[in-house]
Amino acid sequence: MSGPEDADMVEAAGAERAGGGPGREEETSRRILHVDMDAFYAQIEQRDFPDKYAGEPIAVGGNPPKGVVKAASYEARPYGVHSAQPAIEADRQCPDLIFVPPRMEVYQEESRRIRSILREYTDLIEPLSLDEAYLDVTEPKQGPPSGTLIARRIREEIYKETGLTASVGVGPSKFVAKVASDQDKPNGLTVVEPEEQLDFIAxxxxxxxxxxxxxxxxxxxxxxxxxxxxxxxxxxxxxxxxxxxxxxxxxxxxxxxxxxxxQPDRERKSVGAERTFSDDVADPKEMLSRLEPIAGRVSGRLESAGRKGRTVTLKLKSHDHKVSTRQTTLRRAVRSSETLMRLAERLLGRPHPPEEPVRLLGLSVSSLTGGEEGGEQLELDFDRG
Incomplete structure (x- = not known):
């Protein structure tokens, strides 16, 4: 991750704390996989339109100046283009960048196809987004209880079925598996055995x-x-x-x-993102500028989850760690980054702009619903919060 801020995501209620110890038999015997599709949205566009996009730096998302990058191809990443980045910034960093409008219904269908492959091996699947999931294959439905062999088969079957590549990390815990999946991208497989994990982490x-x-x-x-x-x-x-x-x-x-x-039955109750800045931000216009990529990230996560939400919350933390929130609940569920930014702007000014400089800004959406409801409508009758 690059940039001057820390980033955290608020996406699920009852998040588990890490605990236990590596010496416990049930822990070291676990086989956890983290399956992560490579530049999922961009890879689909390059697969479906090879004459236009194969080998090209592309960004899936809205066009400059107001759009936000949802996914960047690997050809665009050396220029510093990344997801949740303002499109105008990405365009400046990569002059040859091609902006591609997202086709969420296509990405969702591909995600369902991939999920059906994962279910051939285990029902213990914890989706994190359309393109990412944890699997517990300690006791698989088929094949030997080998995380390495199952990871290889999953990657092969995903490519055979969809023409898409995935990177997989295998380890004795969620943390190790997730970090391992990012070690050899794209199209990589990294295995960390229980006896190797301390050296790997070191x-x-x-x-x-x-x-x-x-x-x-x-x-x-x-x-x-x-x-x-x-x-x-x-x-x-x-x-x-x-x-x-x-x-x-x-x-x-x-x-x-x-x-x-x-946790295969994890119920997502809110989706959000926040940034801690290296310096205080005092100008409300600068705060809005800092909120734009945050809104884009929240919108992207809502899209990936196929959800919308009716309650939008703005979080502010001052330099002395005082936290305040401003919230509104709407009649209709929303998720677009443009709508979230309009709401954030109104929340930031209600009842008045922050009187103290802020060190952190966050935006979250709760009261989630399925994403198939009617179109979005910006409501102006803010609740007290």
Missing amino acids: GLPIEDFHGIGPVTAEKMREMGIETGAGLQETPEKRLRRRFGKRGGHFKRLAMGEDDRPV
Whole structure:
């Protein structure tokens, strides 16, 4: 992740904390897969329209100046183009970038085809989005209980069925599997055996740990911590003094202590994103500018989940960590980034712009519904919140 901020996603109620220990037999015997499609939306467009897009830097999403990138092909990524980026910025970084309007119904259908392949091996599937899911294959429906063999078969079957590539990480925990899936993209397979996980974690840059973005990473470096090995060597008390409860979370992950189960029936109650800035933001216009990619990220996550929401919440945190929220509930569910930005602008000014500079801005959508309802309509009758 690049940029001057930390990013977190608020997407599910009752998120599990990491716990347990790597020495427990049931933990080390688990076989967890993280299946992650490679540049999913962009890859589909390149597959379906090879004469126009194959080998080209493309961005799926809205056009400049108001659009937001939803997905970027691997040809566009060396220029710094990435998802949730304002289209005008992406266009500036990559002058030859081709903007492609999204076809969500096509992506959703491909996701269903891929999900049916995954279900051939296990019912313990936890979708994170249209293109990403955890699987627990400790006791698979078919074949030997080998995470490596199942991962290979899944990748082969996905390509045979759809012509699309996937990267898969295999490990004894969600954390290790997810990080492993990103080690050899695109079209990669990385396997971390239980006895190898501490060495694997030790070699990770601290930015690879969930919850550690550039701001937290800089604080880690001030403590002399550059990698997972540094976290493993740092006493938990010292981490807690600096980062509070998060310090304990970072320490447990570094020690391979993550027994979170794969939850196939997880009910998503809210979708959101937030950014912590390296400097205070005082100008309301600058706050709106910072909210634009956040709204794009929330919109993309809602689209991936096939959901809309009626309650929109703006979160603000001042430099001295005071948190406030402004909220409205609408008659109709919404999800487009344009609508979310109009709502964010009104919430930011209601009842008046923030009086203190902010260090964090966040936007979330709750009261979720299925995404097949009627068109969006911006409501102006804000509730008190």
